[in-house]
Each structure stands twice: as structure tokens, then as C-alpha cells.
Amino acid sequence: MNGSRAWIEKDFYKVLGVPETASAEEIKRAYRALARKHHPDRNPGDKAAEERMKDISEAYDVVVDPKRRAEYDQVRRLSASGFRGGGPGFGGGPGFGGGARFEGFPPDLGDLLGRMFGGGFGGGSSGGFGGAGPRRGPDIETSTGITFEDAVRGATVPVRLQRDAACSACAGSGDRSGTARTCPQCGGSGTAGDNQGGFSFLRACPACGGAGRVVADPCPRCRGGGVERRREEVRVRIPPGVADGARIRVRGRGGAARGGAPSGDLYVDVQVSPHPVFGRRGADLTVVVPITFAEAALGGEIRVPTLDGPVTLKIPGGTQGGRVLRVRGRGAPKQRGGAGDLLVTVQVAVPERLSKEAREALERFAEVQTDSPRARLGV
Ligand SMILES: [Zn+2]
């Protein structure tokens, strides 16, 4: 509960300097600007910048993910209405009985807290952040372009990147000849416990830096670090219905940690290319379909394209140009099941040339159809 409370008390929006109503795009822009300014590579040895970057990354991880952000906003709202995790108000407030509320909360709250209190940002052999938690490998960010169809249907795409991977000579052990021995201080666990107010933090063992082993004869290729820089192709699974600009997390495919600690995560920003025929609005697909004046006036059935091939759509008589008709379930899959719709905007097509017969028919039509469509404009 202490952990949840800490989460509530953090103002991720303030950390990123954006309003609570900020769009995903604004959040990304703010994050990039802050990351450029505070990145440890730019501020070597500056502890304050490290701490700040850690806060920024933590805040960004939560608010950039629509699901997590919704959960975070929910917790903040509850918090603002007098609820304090673990505090005296908990369980007592009106309309908020029962101590089991957190069970209904974010399914991955534990994961979130784990990342906040466990894995440090950055890591690396030379210090890492803050010293709290095992020295996980650094997270990596990259982006990939996918087709409109892949975004709707989901796909597995290869993403090329350069990352610190386990050393190919020693398989990441850092040890040339099997001379590594179990770290005497932590007995091989790589961690040191630290009990604070009933909440147990795990720190990296100071003797072995979290590796659990002490290398006596270092591997010459990686100088005992167990890590080497490599170009790799990671296959990233794109879930069906992914939105343009979505960020996908691939656990453990970030940078390898020195000394055998867990790898960081890979974050892939997805850019969806436009489609020549279809547009997209959330889970709904959109398409503009021309119909003839006769179809608009008389009604009828027309064929309209969907991503899965054409379907028949009924046009009601008297349909005006610009009207939007809905084909249920022909949109993109939704995250919580089901699918969006195809929104068909009809456009009344006017023939540019008329045959003699068609002209005569239209002239005859004009003679008999004398109601002015401009009558209500008073002209
Ligand atoms: Zn090696």
C-alpha cells in the first residue's frame, strides 16, 4: 500500500510540464525536449540531472500509454476526493467502502510499481541511477513505419536497431574460462534487501553490482562486462488495431546489463502510413463512396469496399450527398474486443458528359420536378 501511495502523490503531468488535458502529441514533444536537456550523456556526473531524468522517464512511461494514463488519472481523481492509500481516510469515505479497492485497479499496477521501485533507468556499468534496485540494462527507444493494413490487422515486423547485447564470446558471463565464482556477499542472488516502512526494496548487491558472481578471469572481448554492441533485428509484434503514434513495449529487448542483470526494455513508436482509399478515426475506418443522382434519389444497393473485400450497402431513397452510412464491424479491432465500423460518406457524382438520351431524360425530369430545393432560403 505504501507503494501505491507514492504513486498517487507523484504529479506526472507537472514533471513533464504539460496540462492534464495534454494530447499524446504534446506529451511526446514535452518528453523529447526534457530528455534532450536532462539526458545523463549530456550531463555526465550530474546527480541532479540523473534524478530528474529518472522522474521524467517514469512520468512519461505512464502518461504516454493511454491505458496506464487512464488508470493514473483515476487514481488521482480518487486521491483528490479525499482518498489516501493507507491513510486514515481509506475504506471509510462515503461511497468508497471496502479495503479491496486496489484489486479492481490497474491489472499491471504491480508491474508499474515494480518498474518504479525496482528497475533503475539507464543502468550501465559506470554508476547507473540512484543506486536503488538492480542495475537493469538501459531502455532503448526506436520507431518503425507500418502499413495501414498491418495497423488494422496486426503484424510482426522486423525492427533494426543497435543495442548492447550479451557478449558473443562469453555468452554474457563476462568470464573467459569458467573461473567466476559466486559472490560471497550476496550468495549469488545479486541483491541486497533494504526494509523501509514495511515496503521492501531490493538493491543491487554492492559487491558484485547485481551479477551474483565475481569474475576472476575477464573475457577479453567484453573486458568482463558480458556486453557488446551489436546491430540486431528484433521482431516486434504489432497488436491489431494499433493507432498511429502508439508506443509498443518489448520487455527485455532493450540494452543488456553488464554483469548479468536483466536487460532493459525496447520501446517502439509506431508510424502508420496513410491508405489510398481508407481513413481511420479511432477504431472506425472511413471511406468516401460516390453514388449517382438516381441512386441517391431512388435508393438502392451498392457495393462498397472494406479492408476485407467489398460488401453490399443499402442506400435509402432521398439520401443527400455527405450523408454518413455505417457498416457495422468493418473497422479496426478494439483493444477490449469487438471492432469499429466502416463509415461510408456518400458523395453524389454529377456526370461530366451526358448522352443525348440522358440529357433528354434530365430535361424531362426538370420539367416535372418543380419544387425548388432553395425554397426554405426564401429565394
Ligand atoms: Zn565476453
Ligand SMILES: [Zn+2]
Ligand atoms: Zn553480490
